[in-house]
Amino acid sequence: MSNSQLSEAELKKALGELSGWSIEAGKLHRQYQFKSFVEAFGFMSSLALVAESMGHHPEWFNVYNRVTIDLTTHDAGGITAKDVELARKANQLAPSK
Numbered sequence: 207m208s209n210s211q212l213s214e215a216e217l218k219k220a221l222g223e224l225s226g227w228s229i230e231a232g233k234l235h236r237q238y239q240f241k242s243f244v245e246a247f248g249f250m251s252s253l254a255l256v257a258e259s260m261g262h263h264p265e266w267f268n269v270y271n272r273v274t275i276d277l278t279t280h281d282a283g284g285i286t287a288k289d290v291e292l293a294r295k296a297n298q299l300a301p302s303k
């Protein structure tokens with residue numbers, strides 16, 4: 207997977223296919239809300255394994271049943287295809303998303 211920053215056009219196309227995600231402060235951003243802390247933490251545990259297998263890791267924050275995620279590629283200084291892929295996998299893992 208290319209490690210270069212996505213162009214504006216590539217980013218726009220990717221956002222069109224990523225339900226619930228937006229750009230905030232130059233990062234791919236989404237907040238998920240779950241039924242409980244256990245469900246939120248289960249989601250984080252599953253996504254952590256995906257992230258580790260990709261060698262690509264989220265910036266995230268959990269309060270009770272909410273998980274806020276920001277994705278950027280530190281090595282590239284911006285959003286790359288890896289961030290889009292991780293966002294797609296997060297949406298797949300989140301219950302009823």
Ligand SMILES: C[C@H](O)[C@H](O)[C@H]1CNC2=NC(N)=NC(=O)C2=N1
Binds near residue numbers: 261279280
């Ligand atoms: C060597 C290792 O693969 C790199 O440091 C990875 C680890 N996880 C990473 N995660 C994110 N989000 N951006 C990176 O640039 C990055 N680099």
